[in-house]
Amino acid sequence: MSICNIPREELTLDLSSALSDPRELRRAFGRFPTGVTVITTQGANGKLEGITANSFTTVSLDPPLVLWSLRNDARSRLGFQQAHHFAIHVLAREQHGLSMRFATAAEDKFKGLDIEEGLGGCPLLPACLARFECETQRVIPAGDHQMWLGRVIRVTHAAGEPLVFNSGRLAAVAELEI
Numbered sequence: 001m002s003i004c005n006i007p008r009e010e011l012t013l014d015l016s017s018a019l020s021d022p023r024e025l026r027r028a029f030g031r032f033p034t035g036v037t038v039i040t041t042q043g044a045n046g047k048l049e050g051i052t053a054n055s056f057t058t059v060s061l062d063p064p065l066v067l068w069s070l071r072n073d074a075r076s077r078l079g080f081q082q083a084h085h086f087a088i089h090v091l092a093r094e095q096h097g098l099s100m101r102f103a104t105a106a107e108d109k110f111k112g113l114d115i116e117e118g119l120g121g122c123p124l125l126p127a128c129l130a131r132f133e134c135e136t137q138r139v140i141p142a143g144d145h146q147m148w149l150g151r152v153i154r155v156t157h158a159a160g161e162p163l164v165f166n167s168g169r170l171a172a173v174a175e176l177e178i
Contacts, residue, residue: 033166038102038128039068041086042121043079048110050123051076052103054165055145056088064152066132069145075105077146081139085120086150090130093161093172098125119153130157 011024034054041049051070059065066088070077080086091099102109110123118124119133134150164171 027167030167033164033171036091036099036163036165036170037068038089038091038098038125039086040089040123040125041080041083042123044082045079046121047079048108048123049076049079049083050102050109052099056090059149064155065137065149066134066152067147067149069142069147072144072146080148081146083120083122084136085118085122086134086136086148087118087122087124088132088134089125089128091163092127092129093163095128096163096170099163099170127158128156129160129162130155
């Protein structure tokens with residue numbers, strides 16, 4: 001049997017007209033595993049904001065650009081819009097608790113955390129696999145989200161295993177023996 005001919009039960013959606021069931025589209029998107037990040041900023045009023053996001057991607061090496069998105073109805077959206085900087089923290093496998101903390105609504109998600117102050121007053125979380133301190137270049141409306149395009153000003157990284165999001169669940173990477 002060829003490696004490309006593994007039988008799978010499939011569901012096909014026709015999106016040329018109105019989306020009938022957004023849950024099925026979400027399930028299809030969920031088949032693509034992503035890393036897990038926490039994105040932080042300090043809003044114009046001084047309030048620290050932080051969210052868990054898997055909508056992070058690199059855009060360019062020269063200049064160094066990254067992109068992430070946030071729902072239009074997110075409670076932290078105004079804080080991110082008011083800020084000129086943000087920090088993206090790529091989480092390690094053992095930081096699943098941090099992922100859940102920033103994915104859950106709370107008045108002060110930073111309470112009790114050992115944080116440092118980064119560019120533009122952004123709170124920086126310790127011991128992440130990578131951290132990108134960015135200056136906002138542009139915020140782009142895109143459907144029910146807004147996309148932040150940022151120029152990376154400072155980067156920190158370390159060795160370790162990444163935390164992964166796949167099919168609606170947190171997971172860890174398992175290497176294949178080839």
